[in-house]
């Protein structure tokens with residue numbers, strides 16, 4: 001057994017009694033109330049899910065296993081000479097809650113490397129997708145096609161004890177995660193490089209190998225590591241994480257669950273925002289006459305207002321939970337200031353960073369006027385030559401799969417059941433709301 005799997009098993013054994021005790025001794029304790037506004041408003045803020053893998057603080061942003069992003073980057077082991085840590089080390093941290101040693105990370109790097117070979121039929125499927133398919137559609141199809149490889153499904157069909165579900169789910173997760181950079185790089189080569197593919201280098205780490213397959217020299221390896229790490233998890237209520245958890249709760253395997261979450265990520269209010277940000281900035285650049293032109297603050301303000309007045313959202317700004325600038329934005333901005341501060345597009349991103357929040361505040365609708373991760377991620381890719389916007393969400397998807405897989409392994413380890421909330425009709429809610437209001441008036 002690998003050191004990661006052994007450590008995970010120990011942690012699972014420690015955690016199970018805590019969860020069982022919560023259900024048995026505190027099962028009826030009320031944690032939250034639900035308002036009509038929340039029921040109709042996309043269940044915003046209802047505390048109804050559990051995960052120990054990450055927590056999103058509205059002001060401080062994401063914490064992975066309790067560590068703020070900045071500490072994750074500082075503490076996780078890094079490849080020699082790299083600025084950003086091993087993605088494999090992050091997976092170890094998300095799964096176990098422990099910062100791995102160098103040798104523990106090497107072990108995971110080896111595990112991923114052994115499992116990276118993609119079945120031929122996946123490449124054939126990608127080759128046969130109709131022209132103009134969005135890369136997220138191709139990515140999702142490639143993943144779901146591998147359902148037939150699922151070790152979990154085979155074990156389930158053969159009859160496996162519920163308490164052991166996590167084990168084949170772990171194996172499937174590693175098998176899938178190891179293949180995702182290969183699949184993503186192949187999709188990129190197929191769609192934008194005339195099929196000219198660079199084969200992977202098994203001696204490289206997850207991020208380094210992806211950069212190698214994309215044919216982009218350093219520091220793109222660090223860009224890839226940073227990108228996959230910052231996108232990996234954002235607690236469990238966002239569309240992609242929730243979808244992955246929900247689908248897997250019916251005991252669908254990891255291929256079915258991750259493909260489904262990719263479909264949720266592909267929406268413009270979620271992961272597709274990264275591509276929309278770049279499209280939107282390029283429209284602005286065109287309007288002012290080119291990347292080298294320096295627009296006035298008034299020109300930028302007018303552009304933001306024109307977007308809002310036409311009934312559209314400002315992509316890359318706002319968040320359902322965050323109420324401050326996203327630390328994932330800040331980490332990328334610091335990287336940009338160090339490596340690409342003279343980039344023409346970055347200058348626009350930075351001007352928008354200053355101009356947009358006051359306008360959103362003045363408009364008074366968005367609860368959070370500050371930039372999110374997507375406001376910055378596209379410009380980094382653009383700078384290093386990945387100029388095909390619609391590929392950006394695939395990169396997000398590779399990262400997000402890491403956190404969601406870790407969550408699903410734990411879902412199975414802790415025996416989380418089929419997810420099944422209750423819905424009501426509008427008439428029922430109207431009656432309940434009126435009765436409640438009448439009751440409260442009667443008490444006054």
Ligand code: HAX
Nearest residue numbers: 269270271273313314315316317318319320365366367372
């Ligand atoms: N531009 C314009 N209006 C915005 C806005 C923005 N960036 N952010 C929120 N609003 C509007 C909402 O559309 C909503 O308007 P209505 O009342 O007319 O429906 C109002 O402000 C209140 O919304 P909210 O409560 O502040 O935000 P939500 O929780 O409903 O939505 C979103 C959160 C991220 C979807 C939203 O801020 C948005 O659409 N942002 C732009 C798209 C984007 O950047 N998405 C990526 C978010 C990060 C992520 O998940 N990445 O994957």
